[in-house]
Amino acid sequence: MSGGRCTCAKSHQGVTRAVAEPRNVVQCVYSSPDNEELAERYDQWAESYEDDLDRDFGWSGPLLAVEVFTKYVAKNARILDAGAGTGLVGTLLADQGYTDLVAMDLSAGMLEEARKKSAYREFHQMVMGERLDFPTSSFDAVVSVGVLTVGHAPPSSLDELVRVTKPGGHIVYTLRPDLYEDGGFKEKHAELGANGMWELVVVSEPTQILPKGEPDVLHQVWVFAVTS
Numbered sequence: 001m002s003g004g005r006c007t008c009a010k011s012h013q014g015v016t017r018a019v020a021e022p023r024n025v026v027q028c029v030y031s032s033p034d035n036e037e038l039a040e041r042y043d044q045w046a047e048s049y050e051d052d053l054d055r056d057f058g059w060s061g062p063l064l065a066v067e068v069f070t071k072y073v074a075k076n077a078r079i080l081d082a083g084a085g086t087g088l089v090g091t092l093l094a095d096q097g098y099t100d101l102v103a104m105d106l107s108a109g110m111l112e113e114a115r116k117k118s119a120y121r122e123f124h125q126m127v128m129g130e131r132l133d134f135p136t137s138s139f140d141a142v143v144s145v146g147v148l149t150v151g152h153a154p155p156s157s158l159d160e161l162v163r164v165t166k167p168g169g170h171i172v173y174t175l176r177p178d179l180y181e182d183g184g185f186k187e188k189h190a191e192l193g194a195n196g197m198w199e200l201v202v203v204s205e206p207t208q209i210l211p212k213g214e215p216d217v218l219h220q221v222w223v224f225a226v227t228s
């Protein structure tokens, strides 16, 4: 998303209070100065996240990614939803017959919302960009929607997503074309390819996934197969 002036306010207890207007809440999370603040902002937003994004942005990232994901990943796969948020992706995957889903997110508040859904078997609070507390080759597939983006998880997160995915498994994630070019993702994709860690399977055409709120901001779904 496009960043911009943050309109989050600090309450007198020092807790971040996101203002009521959803566009500002979105700008607010994308301009968080650090992960601690980002987690607080998502904690504050968690309860109204789904309604706000649906009503004001037409958020269709989860649907787009799941449509691609189901073409490559078997129904019995053990799947990590990295940056699971309130569980929109897991809910769609469960509807498609996937049963072995693990939710991971920076924000305890978002994970609390995800817990209310019956889609996931496990919930883990972790930070992408740091070492993930999962053994190597834990998952058959990883999905990550709206997380490797402005002010959120950095390109280096992909190293750990590769490590926790079994050889032959898939990583499916959404990314803005401008961040691919200018945000270090192009270089990280190439590095992982050159080091024999993964191979590109497919990348979708740039698509609007926030058609109401940010029609000019496009995203692509990238699918990689982990090779070692």
Ligand SMILES: C[S@@+](CC[C@H](N)C(=O)[O-])C[C@H]1O[C@@H](n2cnc3c(N)ncnc32)[C@H](O)[C@@H]1O
Residues within 6 Å of the ligand: 035, 038, 039, 042, 061, 062, 082, 083, 084, 085, 086, 087, 088, 089, 104, 105, 106, 107, 110, 126, 127, 128, 129, 144, 145, 146, 147, 151, 152, 153, 154
């Ligand atoms: C835009 S929301 C997307 C949530 C969900 N995937 C969806 O499609 O609705 C971004 C999520 O990523 C989480 N997040 C941001 N940076 C993260 C990081 N470095 N590590 C783990 N989760 C992160 C946020 O807490 C938030 O739940």
